[in-house]
Amino acid sequence: MASKPLTIVIKLGTSSIVDENTHEPILSILTLIVETAAKLHRDGHNVVLVSSGAVGVGLRRMDIEERPKHLPRIQALAAVGQCRLMSLWDGLFSHLRLPVAQILLTRNDIADRTQYLNAQNTFAQLFDMGVIPIVNENDTLAVSEIKFGDNDTLSAITAAMVKADYLFLMTDVDCLYTANPRHNPDAKPIEVVTDISSLEADVSSAGSSLGTGGMSTKIVAAKLGTSAGVTTIITKSSKPGNVHEIVRYLQQTEQLDLGSEESSGSPDLPTPPPLHTRFIPSETPIQSRSFWLLHGLKPRGTLYIDHGAYSALQKKAGLLPAGVLGVDGHFGQQEAVRLVVVEKISPDALNGEFLHHGQEPKEVGRALVNYGSSEIIRIKGQRSTHIQSLLGYADSEYVALRENISFTQNNDSPRH
Template identity: 85%
Template sequence: MAPKHFTIVIKLGTSSIVDETTHEPILSILTLIVETAARLRRDGHNVVLVSSGAVGVGLRRMDVEERPKNLPRIQALAAVGQCRLMSLWDGLFSHLRQPVAQVLLTRNDIADRTQYINAQNTFSQLFEMGVIPIVNENDTIAVSEIKFGDNDTLSAITAAMVKANYLFLMTDVDCLYTANPRNRPDAKPIEVVPDISSLEADVSSAGSTLGTGGMSTKIVAAKLATSAGVTTIITKSSKPGNVHEVVKYLQQVEPDVREPAKMVNTVVEVPPLHTRFLPSEHPVQSRTFWLLHGLKPHGTIYIDQGAYSALQKKASLLPAGVVGVDGHFAQQEAVRLVVVQRLSPESLNGDFLHHGQEPKEVGRALVNYGSLEIERIKGHRSTQIQVVLGYADSEYVALRENISFFQSDDPVRR
């Protein structure tokens, strides 16, 4: 049987590649990562590195002792550090004659569907050329509104974008444990998580002083990636060779990895300790994932139960089903969809009751009208839009193709 070829995303945190005290790049780890990635490429796999560390390297380059709190200064250090970081990666990979490419992203870069597809096409072309893309958030220009938040989230979105088979989240522990192994010697490793929504583990460990993530952000990233059909793996960052060994093991396992004991008729070596989150049995499609997780919502539209039921039957969102609007957003921007109950079916003023229940966010939508326009047409029939606004760009507040719903266990509802 010919070996299976995978698309593999490897996420490296700042603390994995930059010394927390001296801010010097940890060349021994960087070298091992380069050897591992190049080896995977030689085995026929597509490889993406999601590399943090620009700010950390910038601190060292500019002899700054602590990460500043001033945003412009952080962004300036990121600009200095990103240049140095890519120089390091390129220099190390060049020893193995492995070409690399830099890909810097913010949410704005993938907010437009065309740009998102362009990014997918760029990755695809780099793979065809045998190049390893090195992805980082564009910290030089990113502000809170367009940031992914941390590179764990960025790596999950990247993995979904490139339709990866595996996402490796490198961290300072071998795997997840039932409790914190540092103070609970009876803690047991969790090697396979079939359903991440039912996970019971200690995820309280925080990120380093240089980085922005911790174990909890890795769980969120794993939920994101597995919802898109990507098997997600946590393993030790100080042993990058583990990635190759785990991939080699997974190449020999039956396609149905939900039965890891069921193997091809061959001797399979036990892989290094790791935690493997199995993908959703019903992964969301690329466009759905983009709507739910690639875009930053700019506001909220409250809809009634009748509108929600109609949307689930593939209808588009009519203004009659809109109860209220929150936030300021423009046409073709993403919003949250929240289901509430009207005071009365005839109410056109947006009043609604919760009846003791919190409003339920059910999904996201790209709207055909801005917040001020929707505020005016909410509760009206589509035939009245022209009368109320003086124009009618569409009879719908949002088209069904531009609406996506969360799954019951969806991880991120920002």
């Protein structure tokens, strides 16, 4: 039985590919990564690299010892380093006759739905052409408001965008442990995680002096990836060949599972793979548009809604102004907002202070709104038939259409 083609995203942090002290590219690791990507490509899989390292390489190129704190300086170094980094990748892949493409992203690039779909189409065309996309955050333009935060998050969003089967987060340890294995000899590896919310692991590992990520950001990325149906795997960055071995093992295991359903025999078990932590994807993954609403957009404010409105939304109704209790923030039409369920507003509440009878208000999702914050403040709690008289116009009877609302997972009840 032939293995099905997969889409595999491999995320590499700065510390994985750039020496923390000398800032020189670690050519041995880079070469192994290229060889691994080539093997996966030869097996018929689509491969995406999410590569940090532009600032680190820029430091070396400009003979600067420490990462500066001044943002324009960091952006300038990223501009210098990105050229060198892509030249390195292109040169190494060219030895194996594999073309690569550079894709630089910020949140602004995917905040517009059309641009998000365009990015998806670009990836699809690159795969058709046999090209390996190399993705990085556009550090020359990114400021805090439009940054993904770190490339772990960017890799998860990329994996969802390309509908990846696997997302590999390369790090300086083999896998997650119940405690820090460097300090605790009783630390046990965590090989499979079926429920991230109940995960008990040591995530104290911080990022390097060059990078921004640590183990906690990988857990966040795993939550994003698995919510979109992507199997997310943490494994050791200094052994990139692990990726190919793990993929082959998982494919062989899947084939054995399928074969055992058709045969009563006992086939040979595949060789166990290198140590890694595998996060099992959600059985009910978020669809592409919902994922974009939740994670592609930066919320500009908050709408506080009552339980009646929340129940109606779950039954596929839109958000009517009568169900809106309060507004926080300043935002315009077609901007994203958080949806928070609360009990009620006290009569003398000021600045969004809600009575919730011991229950903390909980964010349950995101929405693209049909009206700006100033308009919603005027129509909240009112019937839709009153919108015209209150505003002088009525673009829609809904504050947000149901198709423009997405719930976070595990939110069947905001009281959980």
